[in-house]
Structures are given as C-alpha cells and as structure tokens.
Amino acid sequence: MRAMTYRGPGRVRVEEKPIPPLEHPNDAIVRVTCAAICGSDLHLYHGMMPDLRVGHTFGHEFVGTVHAVGSSVEHLQPGDRVMVPFNICCGSCFFCARGLYSNCHNVNPNASAVGGIYGYSHTCGGYDGGQAEFVRVPFADVGPTKIPEWMDEEDAVLLTDACPTGYFGAQLGDIREGDVVIVFGAGPVGLFAAKSSWLMGAGRVIVVDHIDYRLEYARRFANAETVNFTQVDDIVQWAKETTEFLGADVCIEAVGAEADGAFFQHLTAAKLKLQGGSPVALNWCIDSVRKGGNVSVVGAFGPLYSAVKFGDAMNKGLTIRTNQCPVKRQWPRLFEHVRNGVLKPSEIVTHRVPLDDIAEGYHIMSNKLDGCIKPLVYPNGKH
Numbered sequence: 001m002r003a004m005t006y007r008g009p010g011r012v013r014v015e016e017k018p019i020p021p022l023e024h025p026n027d028a029i030v031r032v033t034c035a036a037i038c039g040s041d042l043h044l045y046h047g048m049m050p051d052l053r054v055g056h057t058f059g060h061e062f063v064g065t066v067h068a069v070g071s072s073v074e075h076l077q078p079g080d081r082v083m084v085p086f087n088i089c090c091g092s093c094f095f096c097a098r099g100l101y102s103n104c105h106n107v108n109p110n111a112s113a114v115g116g117i118y119g120y121s122h123t124c125g126g127y128d129g130g131q132a133e134f135v136r137v138p139f140a141d142v143g144p145t146k147i148p149e150w151m152d153e154e155d156a157v158l159l160t161d162a163c164p165t166g167y168f169g170a171q172l173g174d175i176r177e178g179d180v181v182i183v184f185g186a187g188p189v190g191l192f193a194a195k196s197s198w199l200m201g202a203g204r205v206i207v208v209d210h211i212d213y214r215l216e217y218a219r220r221f222a223n224a225e226t227v228n229f230t231q232v233d234d235i236v237q238w239a240k241e242t243t244e245f246l247g248a249d250v251c252i253e254a255v256g257a258e259a260d261g262a263f264f265q266h267l268t269a270a271k272l273k274l275q276g277g278s279p280v281a282l283n284w285c286i287d288s289v290r291k292g293g294n295v296s297v298v299g300a301f302g303p304l305y306s307a308v309k310f311g312d313a314m315n316k317g318l319t320i321r322t323n324q325c326p327v328k329r330q331w332p333r334l335f336e337h338v339r340n341g342v343l344k345p346s347e348i349v350t351h352r353v354p355l356d357d358i359a360e361g362y363h364i365m366s367n368k369l370d371g372c373i374k375p376l377v378y379p380n381g382k383h
C-alpha cells in the first residue's frame with residue numbers, strides 16, 4: 001500500500017509499505033478514504049517529539065471502510081463506514097472507565113502520561129497512522145463508530161480530532177454566562193474553541209493570532225473579535241485594557257509547543273529544544289486571565305521542563321485544566337450539534353490533496369501558505 005512516511009525534520013514522502021495485518025483478535029484493518037493533517041502533526045514534522053522514528057506513518061484524523069476484522073470484534077463488519085477517534089483506548093481500564101480515553105493505561109507501554117495516539121511516534125505507542133491507504137485499528141469495538149447515514153465524510157473526519165478538541169477546550173474553560181473568553185491560536189483547534197465558547201454562554205469571544213487570514217476566518221467562522229498580537233504593543237496589556245483592567249474570565253491556549261511571539265522562548269524551545277515547548281501563549285493566558293479565572297490548555301506540549309509562569313498562576317488563584325481530548329466522550333453532543341446544523345465542521349477545510357502529494361500538503365500547512373486552515377488527504381487520489 002501507499003503510505004506517508006517520516007524521513008527527518010521537514011521531510012516526508014510516500015512509500016510502499018505492507019498492508020498492516022490483524023495482530024490481535026480485537027483489531028480491525030480500515031481502508032482509509034479521507035484523512036487530515038493536524039497542527040499536532042507539525043510538531044512531529046518539525047522533529048519536536050522525542051521518539052519519532054524514520055519510516056513512521058503519521059495521521060490521527062481519518063475515516064474509512066472496514067477491510068477486515070479480528071475474530072473477537074463484535075460491532076464492526078467489513079464494508080462498514082467508520083470514523084476513528086485519534087485516541088487509541090481499551091475501554092475498560094481505570095481511566096477509560098472514567099471517560100479519560102486519552103489517558104488509557106493499556107495502550108502505551110512507553111509512557112505513563114499520554115495514552116496511545118495513531119501516527120504519533122513511539123512516545124505515543126508507536127502505532128502507524130492513517131495518512132495511508134490502510135491502517136490497523138486496535139480495540140476496534142471501543143474507539144471507532146459507524147458514520148451516521150446523514151453525516152458528510154468531511155464532517156466525520158473533523159469529528160475525529162479538531163472539532164472535539166476545540167469544543168473540549170471551551171469545556172475545560174468552564175465558561176459561565178456572559179464570560180469574556182480569549183482564545184490564543186486561530187488554527188482549526190482555536191477556531192472550534194471560539195465557536196464552541198458561544199455555545200457555552202460566552203458574552204465576548206476574542207481570538208488572538210499573528211496570521212491575518214486566520215483572524216479573518218475567526219471573524220467569519222466564529223463571529224469572534226480578533227487581535228493580531230504583532231500589531232499591539234503588548235497583548236497582555238491589550239487584554240487588560242479591553243476588560244476594564246480585570247483580565248478575561250477564561251483564556252484558552254490552542255497554540256502549543258511551537259508558540260511564536262517571544263524570540264528567546266521560541267529559540268530555546270522550538271529551535272534548540274532546551275524546553276519541552278515554547279510557553280509563550282500559555283504565559284499570555286496566565287497573564288491575561290483575571291485573578292481566580294480559568295485557563296484551558298489544549299495546545300500540545302512535550303513532557304520536559306518549560307518556563308511556565310507557575311508562580312503567577314498560583315498567586316492569582318487560577319484553575320488550569322488540560323488534556324489530550326477524549327474524543328469519544330464529546331461525540332454524542334457534537335453529533336447532535338452537527339445534525340442540527342449548529343456546527344458544520346467541514347467549513348474550515350481549505351485544501352484537499354491526494355496522498356501522493358502529501359509532502360506538498362505538509363509544506364503548505366507548516367508554512368501557512370495559500371490561506372491554509374485545514375488540509376484533507378485523499379488516499380485514492382480523488383478530489
């Protein structure tokens with residue numbers, strides 16, 4: 001089969017690989033019909049993840065058709081159209097039993113923090129991902145679900161990560177009626193976090209980024225106010241001024257480990273890798289939120305030390321909540337929102353590339369070229 005493979009920082013290409021076999025009676029093999037490139041894939045692409053091996057296939061957002069099932073799979077059959085959450089989870093451990101699907105204890109022998117994620121290096125379990133013609137799906141009765149008849153394939157693929165993660169970002173903010181919410185990052189996750197904040201009763205939603213076309217998207221797609229942080233003297237000061245010097249009630253961090261905006265942090269974290277990630281946007285959240293406010297962090301960070309202003313968080317009495325999104329937990333509510341037209345996840349798709357051109361897709365997404373918000377990948381070359 002054809003599959004995207006990692007060759008080294010900034011280098012990916014499509015190679016021939018064997019079709020993955022069933023390795024366990026609970027496995028399914030899925031023929032991928034549509035996948036996506038996520039902002040998280042860029043951290044891999046830029047070499048930020050510790051145990052990322054040459055030859056690994058990325059891709060944790062995908063939908064497809066069941067090709068084969070193991071002998072103990074009960075709920076899926078060959079031919080079923082399925083959407084697969086980016087978390088691999090067993091469904092029965094201590095954490096899965098509490099809905100913490102992204103923290104499953106049985107799927108990743110390499111780490112005690114994160115669970116398993118498709119195509120996200122050996123740090124996250126070493127599972128090959130779905131930017132390929134076929135992918136192995138463990139615990140096939142637990143994660144995947146059949147795509148409802150009424151759901152578009154492109155909405156379904158966005159419901160495997162970007163949309164639930166943005167929604168989760170707003171949920172972790174514990175937004176109260178009338179709250180001022182500032183979302184840092186106008187990528188897919190930030191856009192969905194902004195849109196979801198309204199659903200949770202926000203009174204004002206402000207999106208911060210430095211890429212104007214993305215801010216334009218945030219105004220149009222999420223009806224948000226926007227600020228380009230390079231066009232104000234100091235974004236924290238700006239946040240204070242617009243909130244009668246109290247600070248926002250809720251700040252949502254949807255940027256992650258490669259945040260721009262402070263040269264030294266970006267250099268030590270993203271370039272020299274002396275920190276587990278650049279905490280620029282996270283520190284802006286801590287500084288911009290009011291005392292006693294909530295900071296929700298869905299941007300991704302590595303496990304190593306980062307210069308986070310924890311003392312300020314402590315002394316302001318902040319509540320900081322964070323996790324990889326437990327996608328499956330978000331689905332019942334999000335399916336209703338999509339079915340009723342409250343959310344149309346595929347509205348953020350800007351690019352559709354055949355698998356064979358995936359290197360170009362990464363280049364465009366990484367450099368934010370050509371108005372890119374969300375690129376989809378079509379393994380069968382259609383679109």
Ligand SMILES: NC(=O)c1ccc[n+]([C@@H]2O[C@H](COP(=O)([O-])OP(=O)(O)OC[C@H]3O[C@@H](n4cnc5c(N)ncnc54)[C@H](O)[C@@H]3O)[C@@H](O)[C@H]2O)c1
Nearest residue numbers: 039040185187188189209255256259260261299300324325
């Ligand atoms: N928690 C989860 O489950 C989960 C799931 C998906 C993605 N993520 C993470 O969420 C983050 C965003 O993902 P995405 O797909 O939207 O990525 P993206 O790369 O498309 O978007 C990130 C945006 O942040 C902007 N940015 C950079 N520095 C900034 C700063 N200091 N302040 C404000 N904005 C800044 C960039 O210009 C870009 O528009 C990534 O770190 C990704 O790994 C987490």
Ligand SMILES: [Zn+2]
Nearest residue numbers: 038039040161
């Ligand atoms: Zn992702």
Ligand SMILES: [Zn+2]
Nearest residue numbers: 090093096104
């Ligand atoms: Zn589990």
